[in-house]
Amino acid sequence: MIYSYEDEFLTSYIDESELENIEAEEYGFVLNKLNIADDYYKEKLTKCRVYMQLAKRSLEADGMKAKYDIYRSEYEHYYNLAKNNNSIINIKNITIQRG
Numbered sequence: 001m002i003y004s005y006e007d008e009f010l011t012s013y014i015d016e017s018e019l020e021n022i023e024a025e026e027y028g029f030v031l032n033k034l035n036i037a038d039d040y041y042k043e044k045l046t047k048c049r050v051y052m053q054l055a056k057r058s059l060e061a062d063g064m065k066a067k068y069d070i071y072r073s074e075y076e077h078y079y080n081l082a083k084n085n086n087s088i089i090n091i092k093n094i095t096i097q098r099g
Contacts, residue, residue: 002027003047010054010067019050026050034079041082048075
């Protein structure tokens with residue numbers, strides 16, 4: 001696995017190989033479909049998507065809908081930050097001239 005998952009409420013019922021498969025799929029989505037290159041946002045978005053997938057499997061169970069909504073909100077927050085981060089001009093690349 002690339003990342004560690006601390007939310008035992010969601011990860012306790014799934015075996016590690018299945019979690020790795022879900023993580024690989026969601027990491028690929030973040031990298032290839034969302035085009036997120038920043039390591040911080042890749043981690044945040046991948047982990048949110050993994051947690052969302054795990055919560056979706058058991059939405060009828062107590063607390064799973066709330067967990068899904070929390071991670072969905074967190075995902076949207078980090079996705080917006082990542083989009084804005086990618087569109088900011090890197091000031092280091094601007095040459096300063098006197099004139």
